[in-house]
Amino acid sequence: MKILVLNSGSSSLKYKLFSEGEAVADGIVEHIGEEGGVKDHREALEIAEKALIRAGAVESFDRLDAVGHRVVHGGERFIEPVRIDSEVIGAIRDLIPLAPLHNPANLEGIEMMKKKVPHVPQVAVFDTAFHQTMPKRSYLYAIPLEFYENYGVRRYGFHGTSHMYIAKKAAERLGKPLKTVNLITLHLGNGASACAIEKGQSVDTSMGFTPLAGLVMGTRSGDIDPEIPVMMEKKGLDADTVLNKQSGLRGLCGENDMRRIQERAAAGDEKSRTALEVYVHRIRHYIGAYMAQLGRVDALVFTAGIGEHSPLVRQMVCRGLEPLGIVLDTKKNADGRRDISAPKSQIRIFVIPTDEELEIALQTEAVLKR
Incomplete structure (x- = not known):
C-alpha cells in the first residue's frame, strides 16, 4: 500500500x-x-x-x-x-x-x-487525539466552567502523534503490552512537551489550550503567571508575539538553537548557562509531578531533536533523581545508546527517535482497514 x-x-x-x-x-x-x-x-x-x-x-x-x-x-x-x-x-x-x-x-x-x-x-x-483520554481533573482549568462549556477552553495537549509512537516503541523495548505500561515521555525539540502515560493512555500533558503552555521551548515561554500577559498588554506590547516568538530560550539568552546554547554555556556565557538551567529545571518539575500522579513508572523516554541528540540535556535532567529510581549510565548516554539506564536504575531510561510521519501512515492504513 x-x-x-x-x-x-x-x-x-x-x-x-x-x-x-x-x-x-x-x-x-x-x-x-x-x-x-x-x-x-x-x-x-x-x-x-x-x-x-x-x-x-x-x-x-x-x-x-x-x-x-x-x-x-x-x-x-x-x-x-x-x-x-x-x-x-x-x-x-x-x-x-x-x-x-x-x-x-x-x-x-x-x-x-x-x-x-x-x-x-x-x-x-x-495531534490532539491521543490526549483525549485525559480525565477532567487533568484537562479542566480552574476558571468559570462556562468558558469550557461555551467556548471549549480546556487543556487539549499536542504532539500526540509523537507521544503515541514513542509509547508503543517503549513498550516494545520493555517487552510488555502497551496497555500495561506507565511512562513519562519527553518530546524535546524547538517545541517541547511532556506526557504522563498510564496503561498506554495519556492522562496528563504539559501543553494546554494551545501549544504555548508547559515546558520552556525555543521561542515559547511555557508556563508563566497569568498576570504577565496582562502587564504586557498594558505596556503596549503584543503578548501573543512576545510569548510565542520572543520568549523561551531565545528570550533568556538571544538564541533558540540548543547546540549553540550549549557551546556558548561551555565557553562561559552566563546567559546561555542560565537558559540551559531554566530549561532543564522545568523538565524536572514535570517529571516529579508525573511520577506523583502515576505512582509507578516503567520508563522515562527522551525523543525529538534535543531529546535524541543532546547527552548534556539528558544528563542534567536525570542528575540527582537517583532517589526516585532514575539512574543514568553516563557512558551509555555519551555514546548515544538507546537504553541509557544504569543497571541499578529502577526506571528504564530510553532515547527513542520519533517518527510522526510513519505513525500517521500506520494510522491511515488502519482506518482504511476498518
Missing part, C-alpha cells in the same frame, strides 16, 4: 511517501505564497508530485492508495483518526478558532489534494 503523508503549513508543505510501511521518499516545499516562492499549495503539490515521480517512488498521485494528513487540532470531537469527508472538513473548519495558525493550513492541503485526486481516500490524524 502506497500512502502519502502530508503536513501542510501556512507557507510550507512537507511530504513523505510510504510503501508497505517503509519510507521511500520525502521532501519539503517552502515559501508558499511568499515573494520568490511558489504561488500556492496547488503548485506546491505539483512540485511534490514531480519530485516523487523523478525519484521513482510513484508514477503519479492517481496511483496512491491513500493520503494521510496531519491536523493539529481535533477538539473534543476527534478522539481517533478519521476518513475525510465533507462533514469532517466542516468540523475541522469549525475548529479554526482553537488553532488559527494551523488548522487553515491543514485544510488547504486536504482540499487541494481532494481536488487533484478525488478518488483517493484521505485520512485526518489529529
